[in-house]
Amino acid sequence: MEIPLTELKEGETGVITRIEIGFGRGWRWGRGIRKRLADMGLTPGTKVTIIRSAPLNGPIEAHVRGYKLAIGRDIAERIFVEVQR
């Protein structure tokens, strides 16, 4: 099942399927952000485990490729993952 990264619960892992940034509902951001995400290791097929999310609709902190990355919620909502249980 494909869901946005923000819908994963703490401790759950998902595999990135697509990143809707630079088009569709993610039109506000351009290729720069897309490239940045990829450079930080968020590419299709990457495993992401949620560590925690900040309160008040804040960013999420996730485990990616052996390190911890904070991603703003607005961006994380546009990253879609296949849940692994």
Added chain:
Amino acid sequence: MEKRIRVALAGNANVGKSVIFNQLTGLHQHIGNWPGKTVEKAEGELHFKGYTIEIIDLPGIYSLSTFSLEELISREYIINERPDVVINVVDASVLERNLFFTLQLMELEIPLIIALNQVDVAERKGIKIDYRRLEEILGVPTVPTIAIRGKGIHELLFKVIEGFEKGFRKPAPIKYGSEIETRIKMLEEALRGAGLRYPLRWAAIKILEGDEEVIKEVRRVRPEALTLAEKMAKEIEEIHGHPCPTVITSERYEVAGKIAREVQRILPTIKLPLSDKIDYLTTHKVYGYIIMAITILVTFYAVFGLGNFLSEVLTNVLYGYETIFVGILGSGLLRDLIWGGVIEGVIATITIALPYIVPFYLILYALEDSGYLARIAFLMDAFMHKIGLHGKAFIPLILGYGCNVPACLGCRIMETERERLIAGFLSTLIPCAARSVVILGLVGKYLGVEWALYLYVVDLAIVFIFGRIAFKVLPGEAMALIMEMPDYKTPHLKTVIKQTLFRLEEFLKIAFPVIVISGLIIKAMDLLNVLYIVSKIMSPVTVVWLGLPEILGVLLILGVLRKELTLILLATLLGSQNLHEHLTPLQMLTFSLIVMLYVPCVATIATCIKEFGWKKAMLIAVIEVFFAILLGGLFYRALMALEIFR
């Protein structure tokens, strides 16, 4: 002949690169800025085995694309300056992401040496790396290091000398999937002989990735290659179902991951590392904010407590020389100009800069180096989004309550120039300590603390509104928080002190000339009695629009030097310490509001000029003056109409 070797240090952020730089160069270093850029440039030198080794510490970055100024600067340096060798500092505990960067350096076809740093941290995390195997796979000499304890630094130098004497081997760039590889080859052919300053293969890959800088250059010399690249990028997108740049980055990561898995062994760790426990607490939805509030309060208390004390001591010492000066200069015009104009300005700078800025930076850099600032940014991201910025900008804004100068300089932690400008602009609207002195000493003292608090609330609202406007008006891509959360570690004291001293030096260089010159001008105006004429000229604004006594116009001019002067001089000008006998409550409020908002002091303006250029700095200053006057008048009229103080 002297033998020189030019070495560049490159690597991700938070990998201990500056520690290695400090270990290598010791005291023989110079920190400055890249020409015309607000990015720090650290250079140093050392002598080893008859060689002079020049070292340049490139900014910490995650990739060699053009996302940030730092990335672009590093890339341009390597391509244009062609150092003899690049030492790539790699964090052994985050091998995969670090190797992703290494692979990009290899694609630039520059001689490389890898410093596999923090192997001790990696081992504590249960990661063991076979560095010889890594060396073999990459074909790049690799030295394991523990920089904070100086381990491996010597071996690193030996490798540099050895490579230099025997000739460095250029590393072989990685291979992509065949569907990409054949297209790279064709693009290489299309670009051949075009006279680009880049390695051919790298340029071919970059135009496939849609790299704007490289595309710009290719467009001038070989536009037809771009048409071909665009077509190929579409084909690759069709094959993979993802945009071409993503596919290429993805493959690079694939290779990095494969190498990482092959050379590292991961043992399960039983104990939760201390770093993770602190991480849990400092990002907790309740404790996290409590810890943050305490940290900020303690920082301010320490800075101002210590600062006030030091400031007083320094002031007394420096003013002790006044009699000597008067003795030398006599008591004529010259004395007034030199003492009142120049020396008092210098004293003001020393008594502000040293006592407050030094402790401020020490604490700030220690917090940054420890990894805590990233947690603050994480906690405050949601809030900062409301004003069109993201979590990282919270730090400069908070600094602004102390002094706007470090706040403006602190905006460098933002990635793009657009964000730096927004954050810098907003931080000049934050009432600094000097403005707080006026607000509390006038409104707080005579009208009650609640009125002072209202002013702060009004200020926050203004920051909020201006933030939204700047976010909408300024061109450029919307930004978002994408930030590494580094593991907690003990700050490296030497590195922290060096950064602080550099900042101090930088501040003094900006502030001294501006303060001295403007002090001279204002003093001269004062001596020629021009100030009173100016305040007469200003009276339509001050008296008619703002409802203030005419004499206050003088203060608004002098306040540009140092805002707290306005309060001190107010008593002098009115000839009484009982200000409420001369000013109505409404006038006090209006006056404080204007002091809070109209142009920051000269030191801040100078910093803005340095960070954002003349045009933008002047624009900020002009906007703020007009806005302060406009709002002040409206405020005055609104409160009059509401008859709050009648």
